[in-house]
Amino acid sequence: MDQRIAEQTIGRLSLYRRLLDTLMRDCVEHVYSHQLAEKTGFTSAQVRRDLMAVDTAGNTRRGYDVGELIRAIDDYLYAPSGQQVAVVGIGNLGRALLTFFSGRRPKLSVVAGFDVDEQVVDRVIHGCRVYHMDEVDRVVAEDEITLVMLTVPSDAAQPAADACIAAGVSGILNFAPARLKVPPSVYVSHVDLTMYLEMVAFFARQKDGDQGD
Amino acid sequence: MDQRIAEQTIGRLSLYRRLLDTLMRDCVEHVYSHQLAEKTGFTSAQVRRDLMAVDTAGNTRRGYDVGELIRAIDDYLYAPSGQQVAVVGIGNLGRALLTFFSGRRPKLSVVAGFDVDEQVVDRVIHGCRVYHMDEVDRVVAEDEITLVMLTVPSDAAQPAADACIAAGVSGILNFAPARLKVPPSVYVSHVDLTMYLEMVAFFARQKDGDQGD
DNA sequence: ATTCAGTTGTGACGCTATTCACAGGATAAG
DNA sequence: CTTATCCTGTGAATAGCGTCACAACTGAAT
Numbered sequence: 001m002d003q004r005i006a007e008q009t010i011g012r013l014s015l016y017r018r019l020l021d022t023l024m025r026d027c028v029e030h031v032y033s034h035q036l037a038e039k040t041g042f043t044s045a046q047v048r049r050d051l052m053a054v055d056t057a058g059n060t061r062r063g064y065d066v067g068e069l070i071r072a073i074d075d076y077l078y079a080p081s082g083q084q085v086a087v088v089g090i091g092n093l094g095r096a097l098l099t100f101f102s103g104r105r106p107k108l109s110v111v112a113g114f115d116v117d118e119q120v121v122d123r124v125i126h127g128c129r130v131y132h133m134d135e136v137d138r139v140v141a142e143d144e145i146t147l148v149m150l151t152v153p154s155d156a157a158q159p160a161a162d163a164c165i166a167a168g169v170s171g172i173l174n175f176a177p178a179r180l181k182v183p184p185s186v187y188v189s190h191v192d193l194t195m196y197l198e199m200v201a202f203f204a205r206q207k208d209g210d211q212g213d
Numbered sequence: 214m215d216q217r218i219a220e221q222t223i224g225r226l227s228l229y230r231r232l233l234d235t236l237m238r239d240c241v242e243h244v245y246s247h248q249l250a251e252k253t254g255f256t257s258a259q260v261r262r263d264l265m266a267v268d269t270a271g272n273t274r275r276g277y278d279v280g281e282l283i284r285a286i287d288d289y290l291y292a293p294s295g296q297q298v299a300v301v302g303i304g305n306l307g308r309a310l311l312t313f314f315s316g317r318r319p320k321l322s323v324v325a326g327f328d329v330d331e332q333v334v335d336r337v338i339h340g341c342r343v344y345h346m347d348e349v350d351r352v353v354a355e356d357e358i359t360l361v362m363l364t365v366p367s368d369a370a371q372p373a374a375d376a377c378i379a380a381g382v383s384g385i386l387n388f389a390p391a392r393l394k395v396p397p398s399v400y401v402s403h404v405d406l407t408m409y410l411e412m413v414a415f416f417a418r419q420k421d422g423d424q425g426d
Numbered sequence: 427a428t429t430c431a432g433t434t435g436t437g438a439c440g441c442t443a444t445t446c447a448c449a450g451g452a453t454a455a456g
Numbered sequence: 457c458t459t460a461t462c463c464t465g466t467g468a469a470t471a472g473c474g475t476c477a478c479a480a481c482t483g484a485a486t
Contacts, residue, residue, distance in 0.1 A: 006473070007412060014411040018390065032433070041392055045475055048435065060433045061482040083414050092309035099305045100406060108414055146421070147414055171417025173409055177231065179254055187416040191409055193313060196386055196402055198227040199220060200360055201296050201321055203400040204384025208359070219443065245463070258445055261465065273463045274452040 005053055010077070012050050015040055017073045023066050032063035078107040084145045086169075088160050089152035090115040090130050093175060097149055098126045111143050133163060140167035147171040154178040161188075218266055223290070225263050228253055230286045236279050245276035291320040297358045299382075301373055302365035303328040303343050306388055310362055311339045324356050346376060353380040360384040367391040374401075 019039055023031060033051070034044040051064070056072035058064040085101070087094045090113045101110045113130035115121060121132045131139050139145070148164050150157060150172055157176035164172065165186055172188045174180055177195075180188050232252055236244055246264070247257040264277070269285035271277040298314070300307045303326045314323045326343035328334060334345045344352050352358070361382050365373050370389035377385065378399055385401045387393055390408075395401050 007416070008473075010412050010415050011405075011408050014408045015405070018407065034433090039392065043475065045436095045477095046473095049474075052435070058434050059482070060435090060480080061431095061484085063433070077411065077415055079414075079418055083418070085410070092305075092312045096305035096309040097406070101410070104407060105411070108410060147410070147417055149410070170421050171413040173413045179228075179252065185420055187413060187420050189409055189413050189416075191404070191406075192224075192228070193310070193404075194231065194318060195224050195227045196404055197298070197314070197321060197360070197362070198230075198290065198318070199223050200384040200386045200400060200402050201292075202223050202290055203220070203402075204360055205292055205296070207398055207400050208383050221443075247463090256445065258447095258466095259443090262444075265465070271464050272452070273450080273465090274454090274461095276463070 009050050009053060012040070012042065012046070013054070013073055013077055016047070016050070017070070017077065020066055020070045020073070024070065028066055030059075030062045030064065031066055031069070033058070035063070074107075082107040082109060083147055084112075084143050085110045085147045085149065086112040086114060086140070086143075086145045086164075087128070087149050087151065088114045088133075088136075088164060089150060089156075089176075090117070090120045090125065091151060094149075094151040095125060097151065098128055102126045102128075108147075112139055112145065114139075133160065136163050137167045140164070140169060145169060147173070149173045149175065150180075151175045222263050222266055225253070225255065225259070226267065226286055226290055229260070229263070230283070230290065233279055233283045233286070237283065241279055243272070243275040243277065244279055244282070246271070248276070287320075295320040295322060296360055297325075297356050298323045298360045298362065299325040299327060299353070299356075299358045299377075300341070300362045300364060301327045301346075301349075301377060302363060302369075302389075303330070303333045303338065304364060307362075307364040308338060310364065311341055315339045315341075321360075325352055325358065327352075346373070349376050350380045353377070353382060358382060360386070363387045363389055363393075365389055 016036055019036065033047040036047045037044040054072040054076040056064065056069055085108055087097050087110060094113065098110060098113060101108070110128060113125060113128050114133050114136055115130055116133050120130050123130050146169060148169050150160060152160050154176045157174065157178040158180060161172055161180045161182060165182060170186055172180065172182070172186065173191060174188055175191050175193070177192060179190065182188050229249055232249065246260040249260045250257040267285040267289040269277065269282055298321055300310050300323060307326065311323060311326060323341060326338060326341050327346050327349055328343055329346050333343050336343050359382060361377050363370060363373060363385055367389045370387065370391040371393060374385055374393045374395060378395060383399055385393065385395065385399065386404060387401055388404050388406070390405060392403065393401050
């Protein structure tokens, strides 16, 4: 974790990492930067630039060794012991996330859910126990949860985030359509579905207008 | 829809637009760029720069008129008649999106779902009829659907996208962890949940290491 | 041994988005 | 009417990211 690294680079590394899994499964041993570029839609220079961040060295004739590259990206991207994640807000979206992430990435385990609705508290969804928000301090400490995905209604987002931060969470993936204020020691990323849909609507319309290109 | 506009600008305009709704509800009549900046976390210069794209003029003493600004952003961002949206892939995430967008933005109505599973086909979820993928051509034409949200398993993503494009869709919001190849007349945006979570994991860890700032 | 084709790693460059900074303008107060 | 204040709109400067292009290298073929 040496110097300042661009968010975009981390995003692309995560993408390469997933692609490498499929290559590994297909028993591919080596891969060129231009092949990774082809599959991701970036340029080969971009791929090589990104891989400079991780501790690896491509062979100038065979490209990158798939196994070695996976190890290098894993070392760079993931905590050795993994990180535990909770979903806060067990509505439709929260449930979908519990299902989606169940066993998807080995180093990121979703281990708990939180809600305030007695109807879902104490239920087990996809192997995850749902706790009442009142228990967030205890459960976050006990299960060493460092990350939460926040899927509560927008007016509940800030208080819920505050509670999680007080409990010791250091990263929040926020799905509520509200901007969170957090101390500088906490990292927040906003996944704003409404914004994404409006962006697609705008640019799709623009493409329709331009007819092609 | 004049000249080339940055994707980020459109995203921020969508954000300002939503914020303005709450101001309007609170009967606020005028707003300064620095107030919008405060609420969104951008700089006031950024806000003013973004608003240059839309047809509006702030008053140098009172700031922007809230109603006037809403009108200007709406004119710029939305098709006068609105756009119809479909959800393709009615799993947990698809259902969550149907619920989430139900009546959320007046100019973007989710009007249909598609799936291949006979168990969900013909059911009505949150006011949306679910059709079989075989009917995509007919339904897209009849309901004038121009956008889809794609929430199918990753190996079904490309064929599903191709079918939608053939039916006339011009914008795709793809939630499947797969990069889509589409003709240049179609706009695609990838919402890669795994990537977002891994980014949060990385930067949260980095903040933990740095202890603050 | 030599040549050759095709790759990596990276300094230099260029482009685009953001921020700075200030001229010009509106309003309220005196 | 004049002054003081605090805003907007925007040209210019800056920063950040991605691309170019090429030296250095590898291994296969001859």
